[in-house]
Amino acid sequence: MIGAMLGEAWMAMGANRLRTILTMLGMVIGVGAVILMLAVGQGAQQQVQASIASMGSNLFIILSGSTTSGGARMGGGAAPTLTVADAQAIEELPSVLAVAPSSPGTAQLVYGPNNWSTQIIGTTPSYLAVRDWRLSAGFPFTDSDIRSATRVALLGQTVVNNLFGDDDPVGKTIRIKNSPYVILGVLAAKGQSLDGRDQDDTVLVPVTTAQRKLFGTQFAGTVRFISAQAASSEAMPSVEKSINELLHQRHRIREGAENDFSVRNLTAMANTAAETAQVMSLMLGAIASISLLVGGIGIMNIMLVSVTERTREIGIRMAIGARGKDILLQFLLEAIIISVIGCMIGVALGVGGAFAVNKASGMAVLVTMSSIITAFVVAATVGIFFGWYPARKASLLRPIDALRFQ
Amino acid sequence: MAEAHEMSSHPVIHIERLYKEYATDAGPVPVLKDVAVTVMPGEFIAIMGPSGSGKSTFMNILGCLDAASSGIYLLNGRDVNAQSRDELAHLRNQVIGFVFQGFNLLHRASLEDNVALPLIYSGIPRAERLVRANEMLEKVGLGNYHRSRPNQISGGQQQRVAIARALVNRPKLILADEPTGNLDTHTSQEIMALFTELNERDGITVVLVTHESDIAAYARRLVRLSDGRIVYDGPVAHAAPAHLEATS
Numbered sequence: 001m002i003g004a005m006l007g008e009a010w011m012a013m014g015a016n017r018l019r020t021i022l023t024m025l026g027m028v029i030g031v032g033a034v035i036l037m038l039a040v041g042q043g044a045q046q047q048v049q050a051s052i053a054s055m056g057s058n059l060f061i062i063l064s065g066s067t068t069s070g071g072a073r074m075g076g077g078a079a080p081t082l083t084v085a086d087a088q089a090i091e092e093l094p095s096v097l098a099v100a101p102s103s104p105g106t107a108q109l110v111y112g113p114n115n116w117s118t119q120i121i122g123t124t125p126s127y128l129a130v131r132d133w134r135l136s137a138g139f140p141f142t143d144s145d146i147r148s149a150t151r152v153a154l155l156g157q158t159v160v161n162n163l164f165g166d167d168d169p170v171g172k173t174i175r176i177k178n179s180p181y182v183i184l185g186v187l188a189a190k191g192q193s194l195d196g197r198d199q200d201d202t203v204l205v206p207v208t209t210a211q212r213k214l215f216g217t218q219f220a221g222t223v224r225f226i227s228a229q230a231a232s233s234e235a236m237p238s239v240e241k242s243i244n245e246l247l248h249q250r251h252r253i254r255e256g257a258e259n260d261f262s263v264r265n266l267t268a269m270a271n272t273a274a275e276t277a278q279v280m281s282l283m284l285g286a287i288a289s290i291s292l293l294v295g296g297i298g299i300m301n302i303m304l305v306s307v308t309e310r311t312r313e314i315g316i317r318m319a320i321g322a323r324g325k326d327i328l329l330q331f332l333l334e335a336i337i338i339s340v341i342g343c344m345i346g347v348a349l350g351v352g353g354a355f356a357v358n359k360a361s362g363m364a365v366l367v368t369m370s371s372i373i374t375a376f377v378v379a380a381t382v383g384i385f386f387g388w389y390p391a392r393k394a395s396l397l398r399p400i401d402a403l404r405f406q
Numbered sequence: 407m408a409e410a411h412e413m414s415s416h417p418v419i420h421i422e423r424l425y426k427e428y429a430t431d432a433g434p435v436p437v438l439k440d441v442a443v444t445v446m447p448g449e450f451i452a453i454m455g456p457s458g459s460g461k462s463t464f465m466n467i468l469g470c471l472d473a474a475s476s477g478i479y480l481l482n483g484r485d486v487n488a489q490s491r492d493e494l495a496h497l498r499n500q501v502i503g504f505v506f507q508g509f510n511l512l513h514r515a516s517l518e519d520n521v522a523l524p525l526i527y528s529g530i531p532r533a534e535r536l537v538r539a540n541e542m543l544e545k546v547g548l549g550n551y552h553r554s555r556p557n558q559i560s561g562g563q564q565q566r567v568a569i570a571r572a573l574v575n576r577p578k579l580i581l582a583d584e585p586t587g588n589l590d591t592h593t594s595q596e597i598m599a600l601f602t603e604l605n606e607r608d609g610i611t612v613v614l615v616t617h618e619s620d621i622a623a624y625a626r627r628l629v630r631l632s633d634g635r636i637v638y639d640g641p642v643a644h645a646a647p648a649h650l651e652a653t654s
Contacts, residue, residue, distance in 0.1 A: 004526040004535075015514040316510045319471060320571065321499020321527040323492045399498075400472040403510075 026295030027342025033288035035350025041281025043364035065260035080219035095235035100127035101223040122210020138185025149208035156200040296382035303390035315402030328395035335387020343379030419445035424477030452622035455631035503572025507584035518552040542570035562593035582614035
C-alpha cells in the first residue's frame with residue numbers, strides 16, 4: 001500500500017517537475033546552510049578545544065610583577081622576583097599536582113649545515129606533566145639533570161623538522177650558542193595554541209642549564225614564570241587563593257603594597273574562548289535553521305496550492321474507493337519525499353561547501369555524522385509538519401464536493 | 407468481498423422514503439421527495455428526467471458520494487446511512503463502478519495505471535493490478551493502448567477506459583451518469599452496446615442516468631423523475647415519447 005502510494009506521489013511530483021524542483025530548492029538551501037554553518041561552527045569549536053587540551057588542564061601561570069628601571073616601567077614578568085624555590089614551595093600546597101618554573105629565552109640552534117632560531121624554555125621535568133605533553137621519541141631529562149645543569153634538550157616537532165628533516169634526532173648533538181647539547185627526546189606535536197602560535201617551535205632544557213649556562217642572569221635562581229596545575233577544576237579557586245597567600249608571605253609584601261607577581265587562571269580564559277566558540281556555533285546553526293523553516297513553509301505553500309489544484313483528482317480517487325487516510329498518506333508522502341530528497345541534496349551541497357570553504361580559506365570545518373542525522377530528522381519532521389495540514393485538508397474533502405470542483 | 411457471495415435474490419439497491427434537501431440562504435430546498443426504488447441483481451435501469459428533477463443528486467446518493475437527508479438506503483443489503491466514511495469508501499471501491507459524463511481519468515497517468523487505480527485502494531499488489539487492468543483494457547477493445555495517456559485517445563476511447571476502470575474491481579453495480587453526454591451518436595451506440603454486453607453476459611447491474619430516450623432505450627427498466635419524485639417506474643417500452651425528453 002505504501003509502495004503504491006509512493007508511486008502515486010512520485011507521479012504527481014513528476015507531473016509538475018519545475019514546481020517540485022523549486023519547492024525542493026527551499027529544502028536544499030536550508031539543509032545545505034545548516035550543514036555548512038554547523039561544520040564551520042563545530043570546526044572552530046574543535047580547534048579551540050584542541051588548543052585548550054594542548055595547553056594542559058586546570059592551569060595557572062604565575063608571572064613576576066613589573067619593575068621600574070630609571071623611570072621606565074618594564075612590564076609584567078620583568079622583575080626578577082620568582083625563583084625556583086617559589087616553585088618548590090607552591091608544589092607543597094594542597095591540591096597542586098605539578099609545578100614547573102620556566103626561564104625562557106631565544107637562541108640559534110645549529111645542526112650540521114642547518115640552523116634555526118627558536119624559543120628555549122629552561123624548566124623542570126614537571127613541565128611535561130603540567131602541559132600534558134608527551135614525548136614522541138626518547139626520554140625526558142630528570143631531576144639529576146636539573147641538579148647538575150647538564151647540556152641536554154628536548155626538541156619540539158617543528159624544530160626537528162627544520163634541523164633534522166627526516167632523520168632521527170634522538171642521541172644526536174646540536175649546538176646552542178656554540179655549546180653542544182645532547183637531544184634526549186622529541187616532544188609530541190601539539191599544533192597551534194589559542195592565539196595561533198606554533199607550540200611545537202620550542203626547545204626544553206633543564207632550568208638550571210638555562211639559568212647558568214645558556215642565558216645567564218643577574219639574579220641567580222630567578223625564573224620568568226611558573227606554571228602550576230591544580231588537581232581539579234573545583235580546586236582552582238582555593239589553589240589560586242593559597243598561591244597568592246604563599247607568595248605574599250614568601251616575598252614579604254607589606255599589607256596594602258602592590259604584589260610583585262600575578263596569578264593567571266589560564267583554564268578560565270580558555271573556557272571563555274570555548275564558550276564563545278560554542279555560542280558562535282549555535283548562532284550559525286540557528287540562523288541557518290531559519291532558512292530550513294522557510295523551506296518548510298515553502299513546502300506547505302506549494303502543497304496547499306497542489307491540494308486546491310487537484311481537488312477534482314481527489315474527488316475521482318474518492319469516488320473509486322480512496323479513503324481519507326489514503327489521500328492523507330499520498331499528500332503527506334509527497335511532502336516527505338520532497339523534503340527528504342531536498343535534504344539529501346542539501347547534505348551533499350553542505351558537505352561539499354564545507355570542504356570548499358576549508359580549501360579556499362583554510363578555515364577549520366568539521367562535518368559530524370550527528371549534524372547530518374539531525375538535518376535529516378529535521379527535514380523529515382519539517383516535511384511531515386508542513387505537509388500535514390494540506391494533506392489533512394485534502395483528506396477531509398467530501399467526495400461529492402471534490403468531484404464537482406471545477 | 408463477502409458481498410459477492412450473498413444470495414443473488416437480495417436487492418442490490420433498496421430505497422424507501424428517501425428525502426434530500428439542500429440548505430440555502432433562503433432555507434432548505436427539497437430536491438428528492440419520498441423516493442422509493444428497489445433494484446434486483448442483473449437489472450438494467452435508465453433514470454430520466456428534466457434538468458433539476460434531482461436525477462444527478464439521486465445518482466450521487468446511489469453512489470455513496472452524497473448522503474440523503476432522511477430515508478432508508480440499503481446497498482447490497484447494507485445500511486448506507488450507518489456506514490463510516492471509510493466504510494463508504496470501501497463500498498465505492500468494492501461494490502460500485504462509476505462511469506462519469508466527463509470520463510474523470512487522471513491525465514498524468516497511463517491508461518493501464520488509470521484502470522488499475524481502484525485496485526490500489528483494495529490493497530492489491532502491483533503485478534496483479536497491471537494484469538487485471540490490461541485484461542479490462544482488452545475487454546473494452548483498448549488492449550494496445552495501455553501505455554498511452556488519456557489525452558492521446560478519443561473521447562469514446564476515454565469513456566471505454568473509464569468503463570474498464572469501473573469494471574476492474576468486479577463490481578456488482580455500475581453507475582453511469584450521462585455516460586454518452588460528451589460523445590457523438592455513433593460512439594454513444596458503441597458505449598451503450600458495451601453496457602448491454604456487460605449486463606447481459608456478465609450479469610452486472612447497470613443504472614444509468616440520461617436525458618436521451620434513444621440511450622434509455624438500451625435499458626429494460628425506466629425510472630422517470632420529475633421535481634424530485636418518481637413519476638414513472640416500469641418497462642422502457644411504455645415510456646413517454648422521446649421528443650418530451652429532448653427539450654430538457
